[in-house]
Amino acid sequence: MRFPWSRLARFLSVLSVAALVVGLVSCSSDSEKSDALLIYNAQHESLTKEWIDAFTKETGIKVEYRQGGDTELGNQLIAEGASSPADVFLTENSPAMAAVEKAGLFADVDAATIAQVPAQYRPATNKWTGVAARTTVFAYNKNKLTEAQLPKSIMELEQPEWKGRWGAPPVKPDFQAIVAAMLQLTGEPATAQWLAGMKTGAEIFSDNIATLRAVNDGQVSGGVIYHYYWFRDQAETKEISANTALHYFKNEDPGAFVSISGGGILNSSKKKDQAQKFLTFITSKAGQEVLENGTSFEYPVASGVPANKALVPLDQLEAPAVNPSDLDSQKVTDLMTKAGLL
Amino acid sequence: MVSAAVALLVVATFVPLGYVTWSMASLGPGSVYELLARPRVGELLVNTVGLVVVTVPLCLLLGVGAAWLVERTDLPGRSVWRPLFVAPLAVPAFINSYAWVSVIPTLHGFWAGVLVATMSYFPFAYVPVAATLRRLDPAIEESARALGSSPRVAFWRIVLPQLRLAILGGGLLIGVHLLAEYGAFAMLRFSTFTTAIFEQFQATFNGAAGSTLAGVLVLLCLVLIVGETAARGNARYARIGSGAQCASKPHHLGAMAIPANLALAALAVLALGVPVWTIVRWLWIGGTQAWTSSDVLTSTVQTVVLAASAAALTTLLAFPFAWVAVRYSGFFARFVEGSNFVTSSMPGIVTALALVTVAIRYLPPLYQTVFLVLAAYVLMFLPRAMVNLRSGLAQVPPGLEEASRSLGVSPTWTFLRVTLRLTAPAAAAGASLVFVAVATELTATLLLAPTGTNTLAMRFWSLSSELDYADAAPYAFLLVALSVPVTVVLFKQSTKAAAL
Numbered sequence: 023m024r025f026p027w028s029r030l031a032r033f034l035s036v037l038s039v040a041a042l043v044v045g046l047v048s049c050s051s052d053s054e055k056s057d058a059l060l061i062y063n064a065q066h067e068s069l070t071k072e073w074i075d076a077f078t079k080e081t082g083i084k085v086e087y088r089q090g091g092d093t094e095l096g097n098q099l100i101a102e103g104a105s106s107p108a109d110v111f112l113t114e115n116s117p118a119m120a121a122v123e124k125a126g127l128f129a130d131v132d133a134a135t136i137a138q139v140p141a142q143y144r145p146a147t148n149k150w151t152g153v154a155a156r157t158t159v160f161a162y163n164k165n166k167l168t169e170a171q172l173p174k175s176i177m178e179l180e181q182p183e184w185k186g187r188w189g190a191p192p193v194k195p196d197f198q199a200i201v202a203a204m205l206q207l208t209g210e211p212a213t214a215q216w217l218a219g220m221k222t223g224a225e226i227f228s229d230n231i232a233t234l235r236a237v238n239d240g241q242v243s244g245g246v247i248y249h250y251y252w253f254r255d256q257a258e259t260k261e262i263s264a265n266t267a268l269h270y271f272k273n274e275d276p277g278a279f280v281s282i283s284g285g286g287i288l289n290s291s292k293k294k295d296q297a298q299k300f301l302t303f304i305t306s307k308a309g310q311e312v313l314e315n316g317t318s319f320e321y322p323v324a325s326g327v328p329a330n331k332a333l334v335p336l337d338q339l340e341a342p343a344v345n346p347s348d349l350d351s352q353k354v355t356d357l358m359t360k361a362g363l364l
Numbered sequence: 365m366v367s368a369a370v371a372l373l374v375v376a377t378f379v380p381l382g383y384v385t386w387s388m389a390s391l392g393p394g395s396v397y398e399l400l401a402r403p404r405v406g407e408l409l410v411n412t413v414g415l416v417v418v419t420v421p422l423c424l425l426l427g428v429g430a431a432w433l434v435e436r437t438d439l440p441g442r443s444v445w446r447p448l449f450v451a452p453l454a455v456p457a458f459i460n461s462y463a464w465v466s467v468i469p470t471l472h473g474f475w476a477g478v479l480v481a482t483m484s485y486f487p488f489a490y491v492p493v494a495a496t497l498r499r500l501d502p503a504i505e506e507s508a509r510a511l512g513s514s515p516r517v518a519f520w521r522i523v524l525p526q527l528r529l530a531i532l533g534g535g536l537l538i539g540v541h542l543l544a545e546y547g548a549f550a551m552l553r554f555s556t557f558t559t560a561i562f563e564q565f566q567a568t569f570n571g572a573a574g575s576t577l578a579g580v581l582v583l584l585c586l587v588l589i590v591g592e593t594a595a596r597g598n599a600r601y602a603r604i605g606s607g608a609q610c611a612s613k614p615h616h617l618g619a620m621a622i623p624a625n626l627a628l629a630a631l632a633v634l635a636l637g638v639p640v641w642t643i644v645r646w647l648w649i650g651g652t653q654a655w656t657s658s659d660v661l662t663s664t665v666q667t668v669v670l671a672a673s674a675a676a677l678t679t680l681l682a683f684p685f686a687w688v689a690v691r692y693s694g695f696f697a698r699f700v701e702g703s704n705f706v707t708s709s710m711p712g713i714v715t716a717l718a719l720v721t722v723a724i725r726y727l728p729p730l731y732q733t734v735f736l737v738l739a740a741y742v743l744m745f746l747p748r749a750m751v752n753l754r755s756g757l758a759q760v761p762p763g764l765e766e767a768s769r770s771l772g773v774s775p776t777w778t779f780l781r782v783t784l785r786l787t788a789p790a791a792a793a794g795a796s797l798v799f800v801a802v803a804t805e806l807t808a809t810l811l812l813a814p815t816g817t818n819t820l821a822m823r824f825w826s827l828s829s830e831l832d833y834a835d836a837a838p839y840a841f842l843l844v845a846l847s848v849p850v851t852v853v854l855f856k857q858s859t860k861a862a863a864l
Contacts (some may be wrong), residue, residue: 092568
């Protein structure tokens with residue numbers, strides 16, 4: 023018997039026309055029912071979900087999000103300009119916040135929120151606020167390096183003796199924020215030279231997790247990452263961190279940079295009141311306790327909430343003083359593109 | 365009206381090319397030069413060109429070798445191998461990478477890229493070569509043998525030249541895939557132009573460096589297409605003469621059958637065994653818990669709806685194209701046909717970047733809607749629907765339509781009752797190809813998906829980039845499962861003597 027092609031075809035065409043109708047109807051109804059707050063979210067999806075769930079439970083306000091990276095979403099906001107559908111922008115690091123601020127797209131943050139966040143964790147302009155923090159660390163393989171062999175400063179890593187022995191994820195906004203801090207602290211020539219050294223000397227990984235795993239496997243002796251990837255893995259399976267330890271540069275070294283995760287409200291938002299409420303919520307005691315007690319292991323920065331007990335307290339990190347509003351992501355991307363890292 | 369619709373679509377197919385040209389022009393030669401004349405571009409060029417130059421011949425070698433063993437020899441177990449070498453088409457390349465990386469975590473760089481790409485793409489050479497070998501008239505080869513050529517000489521001088529179209533077509537397809545692939549190479553830490561454009565996108569959204577790189581990538585694609593067209597030549601491959609062709613006599617392998625079977629088994633293990641084993645293993649480790657997340661169901665539904673909508677829309681839009689291609693001749697018809705092949709060979713990242721930029725600037729209501737992502741799919745996959753539809757439409761005798769018209773039926777009704785019904789099987793085959801292509805598409809989907817959309821490929825990608833292999837496994841399994849039926853259809857088509 024021949025395969026009943028025509029019957030299959032009829033079935034498929036009916037099915038696909040139905041699917042088309044359902045698809046179009048559901049997406050147009052999506053855009054109509056857009057009473058939900060829209061976050062452009064560059065923070066970890068799991069953390070933002072925790073915040074959203076708690077916020078919706080308390081206020082009844084529905085929240086949607088669009089997931090992406092810091093600079094991707096920041097530049098997207100700039101490209102969209104006044105017609106952006108976004109209400110809130112959340113990042114992991116400050117440079118993307120600074121870029122959107124420079125483009126004049128943020129509304130002022132409510133005084134209620136500002137009052138909850140100490141001055142060192144937000145820009146003086148009050149166009150956005152810090153919502154969490156993370157610190158730069160040098161994760162190293164304990165079988166490959168002794169404590170005496172550790173670099174004193176992140177700047178040492180450009181030296182020939184480190185060639186092929188360290189790794190980092192230059193494509194990640196996380197790492198680019200560290201470079202932005204370095205740029206502000208040491209100036210352009212030193213940063214460009216360091217990046218050139220990195221291009222020849224470092225193993226390039228796609229993200230923090232891949233870097234940490236390579237350190238753990240001994241592919242490289244150490245890697246520049248943020249602290250919480252290590253603590254998360256330690257709290258779970260230790261699959262990618264069992265052979266490793268963390269080295270804090272301290273001493274106000276560029277490598278001791280503490281990066282502030284930001285939250286801001288778009289001037290073009292039509293739901294500014296609800297957006298302000300959301301920002302006030304995540305910097306409140308309840309919102310910050312998600313950081314203290316949850317699985318993110320990022321540092322709380324507001325409402326006096328202490329860090330998770332496993333972490334080294336923020337005030338013992340001897341971080342360099344950096345003005346978050348002046349971290350220049352555009353300049354960093356240009357320098358890294360010039361160095362051939364992007 | 366048909367020609368107006370066609371003209372509009374032709375214009376749309378030039379959006380990606382136009383975007384690249386326009387962004388280069390608006391940057392000015394100075395900054396374009398500055399963005400291009402840097403070591404990183406040289407490095408990417410070496411990587412990308414090297415990848416194509418090494419992988420395409422490897423794939424062709426494996427494809428032709430396997431096809432010859434399966435189709436032209438008395439190898440025991442041929443019927444087992446035949447479907448097995450089409451099956452890798454059901455495993456998207458980025459899932460293959462995931463499989464290899466989880467077997468050998470340190471795998472990275474150029475040769476890793478070559479390995480995974482070869483295992484993913486050699487069926488593109490195998491399928492057309494096997495189909496051609498099966499239909500080849502053995503008479504010429506027999507004449508050569510009768511005139512004193514050794515079997516080896518007969519293969520090189522008679523068989524291989526007749527495979528030219530299949531080899532070139534397969535090679536082009538492999539080359540285009542290599543240039544466009546993002547996920548597979550990103551996971552292997554191997555940089556090509558496509559991965560670099562994606563990284564630029566992540567750093568700058570639609571920045572200048574990214575679109576300049578896209579310009580180079582487009583140029584590489586055009587080189588491939590022009591090269592393939594030039595190498596085709598004008599030789600005639602059809603058999604002339606009356607009567608049925610006789611069946612070819614299989615070559616006797618003798619003792620060589622054992623190493624031949626071992627080689628084929630090794631190929632099957634590398635191409636199919638590794639991904640299947642990995643997925644099963646991670647499914648086992650993840651247990652039922654990995655399936656319980658409601659995301660699995662949501663993204664399955666979203667993927668199926670999106671892919672079905674795109675398949676329906678693409679097939680619908682392919683009709684006027686196929687109509688013009690079959691029923692008209694002349695420059696316009698050839699131009700129409702050629703234009704969408706050029707666009708579809710543009711990497712998805714270029715099409716997606718172009719659509720994002722155009723929508724933000726000129727069509728804000730379409731921005732971040734499902735229409736935009738559907739438009740990208742149509743531009744990328746129109747030829748898949750069209751190739752099938754064209755052959756289906758060519759088989760509709762115009763006499764039947766004329767008869768219907770002369771009996772007083774209106775043109776529209778004639779189209780619906782005669783033409784459409786006769787082309788339905790071809791349309792279904794084309795639509796199913798588009799369905800799978802969309803369901804497993806990653807790059808353009810990542811850039812264009814509307815807020816709240818999370819396809820299987822997107823979920824798989826975000827989980828596997830966080831090295832959460834166990835939770836990614838159900839998505840890998842579903843992606844492969846969605847592709848299996850269409851791979852079966854492809855296999856059936858390729859084994860039918862007159863198909864392709």
